[in-house]
Amino acid sequence: MAKPYVIGVDMGGTNTAFGIVDARGNVVASSSIKTAKHSKIEDYIDELYQAVYRLMEDNDAVGKVQGIGIGAPNGNYYTGRVEGAPNLPWPSPIPLAELVTNKFGIPCIITNDANAAGVGEMTYGAARGMKDFIMITLGTGVGSGIVVNGQMVYGHDGFAGELGHVIVKRSNGRQCGCGRTGCLETYCSATGVARTAREFLEIRKEDSLLRKMDIAAITSKDVFDAAIAGDQLAKEIFDYTGTILGEALADFMAFSSPEAFVIFGGLAKSGDLIMKPIKEAFRKNVLPIFRDGVKIVFSEMKEADAAILGASALGWEVKD
Secondary structure (H helix, E strand, C coil), X not given: CCCCEXXXXXXXXXXXXXXEEECCCCEEEEEEEECCCCCCHHHHHHHHHHHHXXXXXXCCCCCXXXXXEEECXXXXXXXXXXXXXXXXXXXXXXXXXXXXXXXXXXXXXEECHHHHHHHHHHHHCCCCCCCCEEEEEECCCEEEEEEECCEECCCCCCCCCCHHHXXXXXCCCCECCCCCECECHHHHCHHHHHHHHHHHHHHCCCCCHHHHCCHHHCCHHHHHHHHHCCCHHHHHXXXXXXXXXXXXXXXXXXXXXXXXXXXXXXXXXXXXXXXXXXXXXXXXXXXXXXXXXXXXXXXXXXXXXXXXXXXHHHHCXXXX
């Protein structure tokens, strides 16, 4: 008899969230621990095991879990290792899938967080039934998960799909954390929106609610709140951001001709403020043969559970 549950683990640099998920995509129960409080990865695995096991005991799930899926920064689906993650305190590479499998006695699969979101969207969300789509995650950075013919694209080494690091400004582009300049991430992430706000406030002269704030501390949420309040400069910041992303999606279209782009992450809360310029710029810049039929939609995964759901979807890939 098939086991009814999987465990989804969202491993971030600060916190690790995890939950028990059933086949309908319901998060039965969830909890979290601090990620970086231990100096040794083995101690972190021990704490994760204890916390997850308690959750399984409390929800009658012991012995009923088919697999564990983990979305981790720089997680490599092929090797099961976390490689070169800048926000984790342990030496790289970390054999995460092996350590978790051995500790729990349950098979574990890992991937990076954006790919996990893509698998989750295909399993539980807006991409159900789709075989060709691209997931774009707009958070602190810009991530992506590319699905072709029903399969996540990992490349020969497990690191494919870094569309956030496609260069969109060849001249005088912004410095990116990856070491290059002009990456999409520097313009269309939450931090990119804040950078745009600071640039606009320095260059432009018109009044804005944003001028009442400490410019160095402005966040994308501040820009959103100002735009909702009718601030014209804030609206133009979203137009600028959405236009760059729409132009990039037009280029991405030529790569795999996806049925849809699914937009996920904190900036997705901006709704039409960002979606309208995305769609307008996409339509203006995409090859005519791709113009009709493609959808650009927001994720349908519940925000509070999305990271856990995305990771958990990997758990169903485990074969008995």
